[in-house]
Amino acid sequence: MSRLSLAPRIRYLLGRARRIDVGSVVDRAKEASEQHHKAVPAIVVDMLWSAARHNVGFQDYIDYDFAMLTRAERETFMTHPVSNQLSQRYDHPDYRWIFQDKVEFDKQFSPFLKREWLVVEEGNADAVRELTQRLGTIVTKEPVGQAGTGVHRYHAADIEDWDDFHRGLLARGELLIEEVIRQHDALAAVCPGTVNTTRITAFFDGEKAHILAMAQKFGRGAVSDQMTFGGFYTMLDENGHSVGAGYDSHGHVHETHPDSGYRIADFQLPYMDEVRAFIDEVARVVPQVQYVGWDIVVSPDGPVLVEGNWGAGVYENKPSVTGIRTGHKPRYREVIGF
Template structure:
């Protein structure tokens, strides 16, 4: 029965993917993957469809983790976005998801671990907003329900001279959460000073109250003001000591041994205050017992690590084989921790 249910789930997922089929985007991923082998693009597209059913990959997953060059036994080791989604739906309490879907709820719940001042524009007047703005050199405004770095604007407060107009704009655009911009640790700023370079730490708290770290990721901006992979950023995986295991890669699969703007070497980069980061995510995971599977975005200030946000339906991060030489995914690690 379990095998039948799995096949049904995979088939249903594939049908949904076909229904949302964007031919040009799929062919973009197929062409990108075809560069790794001598196979024609049409054959790669067929293999992408096969992997969508057999391994529950998205077309993005197929390209991001170089499925074209992986053997069957290697493909079977990869966690994928659909598998992660199924786990999130099964493990995390639907009724509690608002804590993470609404950044204002998150700020209220985890305020002592944020390390930054914030306001809800709907709850203050012009005078209070002006006092907040004048206390900080830069502020960032967010749509509380935004995802993937969307609905975010960075502002230099010296250029803000009309507070009522600013408040009206924030209310109109829905960017009602305004925060001071974190000053990051000098080592993190050395990587790339244009964005807050963060970590994605994926945790699972098991029924025995042990917190497992499933993935540790270093995200780095590259020309923009945010470090998100979908907005031009790059990432690399971290080892148990917080050191980058290999070069970083961006959404198009470009490898970066060194940062193209700052020239800082990415391979082997040591994340500062890593023991404190591990302690922080352990504390965070224990604060939401009804949501045991979470991806935490962590920033590092000169004094301590702080939490940016949590993701109850976290994306999946793994080493890219053509960049790292690592041809084994994190599915066995997830299975060992979650006992499935």
């Protein structure tokens, strides 16, 4: 029997019903119709039924090719509504703010960042200048942001007036400065201009952290590898090897990286044993938040932590790209027991 309460699901569905954009649903249905050669009205009905009855988000339906899957195959896929229910149940409300505030997160998880960082405050322009000049390039972050928003990159050589630079950071709310992570050559071979992060969704049961799914994100040279910056991802198997080509939520499929030409299906994440141990360590820092999407980067010396997301979201297999017609939900059920 499911251990997930009906209340979060009902609240989610009511919220979706109030916000539903019929035009957007039809546009998505047309996209699926063109790809899978099914009638638009039938897909619209199927999307609405799947949302109401089976906890499938409209974008989930498109991203995971539900129009081409059987009912049994669909049941193996994690979806955003189900992930949201897990977050509401297993991530204690009193501790979520630690993951929402990037400054507080860096304080709590400092030993796992393995890089320098500094909070921008009134009166510390000299400290900002010293750190930036010493590092050469820095990344700044707004304390609250998601999907790569509020992340910026600056080069010391481009800054002429340091007091003005400091005032600008304060005015724009870019209050966290971090050293740029040096990534492993295996990641740099795919995209050297972006620090390419690995999303590892995990559940801490009080004794051990269990990895539920892994996705490798790749950027296009921008400061972030998020889709808003042109990034995409590929799912990794339990040994850290890509299961196929890369893709995003905008219909783009990448057999090879558009800039480097690297074949995405050939990618292997280094240091997998160390990655597993690392996730188990970081999951113990705030054990009250059990279900987390951890973003890490594998450096030449092993994994380093970028951030944790208490609203873990979903990264899943795309059947039309990989040829694999099942998802990760059985693994989630095995570990969490819902």
